[in-house]
Amino acid sequence: MNAILYVGHGTRSKTGAAEASSFVQRVMERINIPIQELAFLELTEPSIAEGFARCVEKGATQISVVPLFLLAAGHIKEDIPQALASLKNTYPTIKVQVKDPFGIQSVLLDGLAELIRESAGDISRSDSILIVGRGSSDPDLHPAFSKIAEGIRERLGTTSVSVCYLAAALPRFDEELRLIAEQTSGRVIVVPYLLFSGLLLAEVNQKVHQMQKQGIEILHTGQLSKHHAIEDIIIKRATQ
Incomplete structure (x- = not known):
């Protein structure tokens, strides 16, 4: 079963975290996929590991990771792949596809x-x-x-x-x-x-x-x- 894991940067701002959650909720309502979770790279819960585990617990066999990042800098090139590498070892049967950041379009x-x-x-x-x-x-x-x-x-x-x-x-x-x-x-x-x-x-x-x-x-x-x-x-x- 397909799932989507949205990954945000995270923030110490409660307003910013609530805004990101509300935004992703609107996106989820427009997509006809039953398993969708939001996670954050740092500073805000849930973590990527927690969000990934929630997808698996709900029956996901394939997870599309959608970074909520504008450009492909260090977080996209290094931090998110490192976080996912350990999860792929933990869940070897789960197929993981990482989508591109927004980029310049x-x-x-x-x-x-x-x-x-x-x-x-x-x-x-x-x-x-x-x-x-x-x-x-x-x-x-x-x-x-x-x-x-x-x-x-x-x-x-x-x-x-x-x-x-x-x-x-x-x-x-x-x-x-x-x-x-x-x-x-x-x-x-x-x-x-x-x-x-x-x-x-x-x-x-x-x-x-x-x-x-x-x-x-x-x-x-x-x-x-x-x-x-x-x-x-x-x-x-x-x-x-």
């Missing part, structure tokens, strides 16, 4: 551009868009975000699209945000490239609110899971 970039328009209205050429990634030491990080920025430029017809990171990569969010705020003649539109709420999004919120109090015309779109395109991508990944 047109439907996601279309959804991101639509989310920006919904949050900011019409985008003028004087507006500056700042895409904020989680950050990673993975060498594929910068090329991936360059493609994301280019995709947004094409869809919104603007040239001022920059990228920064909250950790582990440069340029850092604080520095890039301050620089853009000083240079732009229009609005600053911050786009957190994060799926769910959590401590990282709270950091973005705090910086944006500080600048708003200083009279700077700045806003942010919120997390990506607000847009229906994200649900659609997961459903397609899970059912292919």
